[in-house]
Amino acid sequence: MDKLLHFDYLRLIINNLLNVKEFLRFSGHETFHCKEQWLTKGVQLFDNKEVDAFNDDIFSITELGVGKNMVKSIHHWLKAFGWINSDGAITLIARKIIENDIFLENESSIWLLQYHLCKDEYASIYKIIFLDYFADKVTQEFSEKSVINYINRRLLQNGTKSVSENTLSSDFNVFIKTYVAPVKNIKTVEDDFNAPLLQLNLISKTNRRNESGELVYKINLGEQSSISPYLFMYFICDSFENETVINLDSIRKILGSYLCLTLDSLENLISQICTLDNRFVYKDDAGIKQLQIKTNTPDFKQDLLSSIYEN
CATH class of the missing domain: 1.10.10 (Arc Repressor Mutant, subunit A)
Structure with a gap:
């Protein structure tokens, strides 16, 4: 038996024994991306x-x-x-x-849309592609079939009902239209170019096809200079609610993935918020890198949300 299939089979048995279920949603948009x-x-x-x-x-x-x-x-x-x-x-x-x-x-509003789209997980494919799919990969490239294969393995591991290929393909196509501008023509100018997340340029076509003839896309990691310190503070406090000590690796894995940040840009943002507000303190002791938050309450988070637009 293939090692990967063997592993999936064992995970399926364990999940069924423990009654572990993960609800994933790949429909509901009626094939329309958001305008x-x-x-x-x-x-x-x-x-x-x-x-x-x-x-x-x-x-x-x-x-x-x-x-x-x-x-x-x-x-x-x-x-x-x-x-x-x-x-x-x-x-x-x-x-x-x-x-x-x-x-x-305001681009801060668009970043808030991107963050909550991934973090809230109502539409499953967004967190899956930005975070889960790349967890053990060096490359930032992906194709429709590679993502669908990953989702099918995830469903198998979870012991949940399979999802039709047509449904997954439709969801992937809506995902792409959410981030990648179509070729300009009379039909698409009005309909497709007003998708709010397009302006973040988080995903692009590589103009290459893989061995199966599929279009290859890539995540555009970058500095993301339009993310303000106040916006980043909100993301930190919302992602790690009620926590006061957070490992840099956890921030990189979650926020670095949702926001497509390079490690250098992530550390730069952390430096900015610590300089701006002394309630955030960055520690690098014996190779253990942590962000400490002296105040991480719901009220503080709401104050930060207001500060995003006030500043």
Whole structure:
């Protein structure tokens, strides 16, 4: 038996014995990637009706001016970006962005979208590709089939029901449209070039194909100079909620992956926040690199969220 398959089989047995289940979602977008205006329109829809507007098909279709499938997609993206919580209510992060940047013109707002899309894990493929898939790889390149194969192994290891190839392929294509600008033509100019995360340039085509003839994409690690210290402080406190001592490796693995930061740029941001606010202290003792936070409470995190736009 192939070693990898043997390992997957053992993991499946162990997970079943321990009843370990991981819920992964690869649908709900109705094959539409998110458009810039959808998020604010979705919140406005909620505000125009006392009960959940998305449960009223006639009202939501009329108010949004789109078809039923697109209404479902807008609802999906509101959840995926963390603008609606599990109780169906508009979140503080959504209110804060709309209050300060309703047209998503501030790049900090776009970074908040990217962070919560990965961290909240409502749409599973985003955390999977940015973090999990590359956990044991040197290269930053990937293709559709390599990602789908990884997801199928993950489902097998978890002992959960398999997902159809068509569903996974559709989800991957929506993922790519979220980050990679299409070739300009009359059809795509209006529809595809207003996806909010395009401007971050986190993923690009390599203009190469692999041995299977598939397009190869790559993660664009970089300095990400548009991430302000206050924004990074918020990411730290939100990712490591209630923690006061955090290993650099944990920050690199999580935030470095979500934000596509090089190690040098990550350490530079840590240096900036420690210089700016003495509640953050970086320690490098005997090769053990840690970030200490003197205050890491929900109130402090909300203050940081306000500071992102005030500064």
